[in-house]
Amino acid sequence: MxxxxxxxxxxxxxxxxxxxxxxxxxxxxxxxxxxxxxxxxxxxxxxxxxxxxxxxxxxxxxxxxxxxxxxxxxxxxxxxxxxxxxxxxxxxxxxxxxxxxxxxxxxxxxxxxxxxxxxxxxxxxxxxxxxxxxxxxxxxxxxxxxxxxxxxxxxxxxxxxxxxxxxxxxxxxxxxxxxxxxxxxxxxxxxxxxxxxxxxxxxxxxxxxxxxxxxxxxxxxxxxxxxxAVLAPRKPGIGPQGLPVNRTARDAGVTIVGADWRFTIRGPEQLIYTLDELRALPQSRSDLPIACVEGWSQGAHWEGVRIRDLLTLSGAPPSSRVRVVSLEKEGAYATSELPPQFAADPLTLLALRLNGGDLDLDHGFPARIIAPNRPGVLQTKWVHRLEVLG
Structure with missing residues (x-):
């Protein structure tokens, strides 16, 4: 049939x-x-x-x-x-x-x-x-x-x-x-x-x-x-200093940062700091999450120097547009830009410490950006230079 x-x-x-x-x-x-x-x-x-x-x-x-x-x-x-x-x-x-x-x-x-x-x-x-x-x-x-x-x-x-x-x-x-x-x-x-x-x-x-x-x-x-969270590739609390990591220093091609590291601000006046000199500047604290485009996020305690304070020291307005440059040589996010409203926000830091300790290398030692309401890929790690764009 x-x-x-x-x-x-x-x-x-x-x-x-x-x-x-x-x-x-x-x-x-x-x-x-x-x-x-x-x-x-x-x-x-x-x-x-x-x-x-x-x-x-x-x-x-x-x-x-x-x-x-x-x-x-x-x-x-x-x-x-x-x-x-x-x-x-x-x-x-x-x-x-x-x-x-x-x-x-x-x-x-x-x-x-x-x-x-x-x-x-x-x-x-x-x-x-x-x-x-x-x-x-x-x-x-x-x-x-x-x-x-x-x-x-x-x-x-x-x-x-x-x-x-x-x-x-x-x-x-x-x-x-x-x-x-x-x-x-x-x-x-x-x-x-x-x-x-x-x-x-x-x-x-x-x-x-x-x-x-x-x-x-x-x-x-x-x-x-x-x-x-069995379907989540990142679990809260798992990672260096209790914070997950997406891109490690090894993945980014960043090796151990030595004592010769310098941080530079290119503004109306160019300033150069060692790590100890950055630590000697007035420090601020921000409780902000890392929120990545892959969907995971976790809050953390950050300490460092406010970006707007660094801009003022260089003679630039606190609400300047800023380019952030990483030690990372390659990658789509080796540089990022901070719009004026983010640069001027008192929560935006050049972070030197995380959860009570110096930054782990995988979290951006010796310095990284942390800002409110920003994707993790724009919270640039291994920062060595800020450029005032206007």
């Missing part, structure tokens, strides 16, 4: 109902929106236009936004899988024949869904590997991640526009009709009564899966959940 390919009508489970797809799609849409907006904030911190003003306060804003960025991306994985499962019977829907405007609309709709699902799956995949700092591909991660985000948003808007009448019709819960008897001759995936899982049961399962993977990852930025 020759089996026929199933039709869309053969999948009679109520779990494939448009109401189910609408609810899960709503959750997925929220996760994607949060991920997109927080990702934009991170991108503009690192590559924003010169005219874009990013405040230095709240001091822990980037810690919250980047934690939400990675968390929403991880939670989106089970939501995407659940969404695909609820709608996959649509793959068996026949195109209208003969060709017509309706057929063309259907084809365009399916192409937009293909773009959306492919881009979103790739985005989540490379984003997760980025949290592991593993890049088994030839293309630049950050630029590709950013471009995919806009592709996803565009495809999502097209999908919502096409499906808006269906979404509106099923946005609110409606009484479920009595299931119709199933034809004996049809190939049926599962009946409405025999599926073993109600719609509410599916919603609870999907929500539980999202919560589970979220809890297993959020501990990297919420220390109280650190012991259960």
């Amino acid at each position: 020759k089996l026929k390919a199933p039709s869309e009508q053969a999948f009679s489970s109520p779990l494939h109902h448009p109401r189910v797809a609408t609810v899960i799609g709503r959750w997925l849409g929220i996760a994607v929106l949060v991920c997109f907006l927080t990702g934009l904030f991170s991108h503009f911190q690192q590559s924003g236009p010169a005219w874009l003003y990013i405040p230095s306060r709240p001091a822990s804003l980037y810690r919250v936004t980047q934690g939400l960025h990675v968390l929403s991306g991880i939670v989106a994985v089970p939501l995407l899988l659940a969404k695909l499962w609820t709608v996959y019977p649509k793959l068996f829907a026949k195109l209208p024949w003969p060709p017509s405007r309706q057929a063309l609309t259907t084809i365009l709709e399916r192409l937009s869904i293909l773009v959306l699902v492919s881009a979103l799956a790739l985005e989540l995949f490379i984003g997760f590997l980025n949290t592991l700092q593993w890049y088994p591909w030839p293309f630049p991660f950050r630029q590709t991640h950013y471009a995919l985000a806009w592709i996803i948003v565009g495809a999502l808007l097209v999908h919502i526009a096409v499906k808006l009448p269906l979404i509106v019709a099923h946005w609110r819960e409606q009484p479920e009709p009595e299931p119709e008897p199933e034809p004996e001759t049809e190939l049926v995936e599962e009946s409405g009564h025999g599926s073993g899982l109600s719609r509410r049961g599916l919603f609870r399962t999907v929500a539980g899966a999202g919560a589970l993977v979220g809890i297993a990852a959020v501990g990297q930025s919420a220390p109280t959940l650190g012991p259960v």
Whole structure:
């Protein structure tokens, strides 16, 4: 007996109902929106236009936004899988024949869904590997991640526009009709009564899966959940001086810094300090987190000289724009820039000490930048020069 390919009508489970797809799609849409907006904030911190003003306060804003960025991306994985499962019977829907405007609309709709699902799956995949700092591909991660985000948003808007009448019709819960008897001759995936899982049961399962993977990852930025953060590549409290490290001195090509190290400020007046002379300047303390783009963060106690005090000593206004230069010879972040609002903030330090001791070499000995509301990649380590830009 020759089996026929199933039709869309053969999948009679109520779990494939448009109401189910609408609810899960709503959750997925929220996760994607949060991920997109927080990702934009991170991108503009690192590559924003010169005219874009990013405040230095709240001091822990980037810690919250980047934690939400990675968390929403991880939670989106089970939501995407659940969404695909609820709608996959649509793959068996026949195109209208003969060709017509309706057929063309259907084809365009399916192409937009293909773009959306492919881009979103790739985005989540490379984003997760980025949290592991593993890049088994030839293309630049950050630029590709950013471009995919806009592709996803565009495809999502097209999908919502096409499906808006269906979404509106099923946005609110409606009484479920009595299931119709199933034809004996049809190939049926599962009946409405025999599926073993109600719609509410599916919603609870999907929500539980999202919560589970979220809890297993959020501990990297919420220390109280650190012991259960099995999906987090960085654990709070693990690392030199009780603080994780992404890029070690060995990775950066920085060797042991000797007594000949000098710190230079190039401003209206050029100043040169030894480490002991920096330690003799008035010291300040800042309790600030390191918040990395990979999503992990941890608070720490920093001591050092305020950047605005160093600028004043060199004759530059405290609200100057400053280039920070590292001993690191290569790498995308061997230099960074402090916008005026960050340079003038009293919490921004040329840090010499961490958690009560001199900086470990992997944390940037002999000096590093620590500033509020900044990505960890811009908290330049192994600093040996500041250049006043204006």
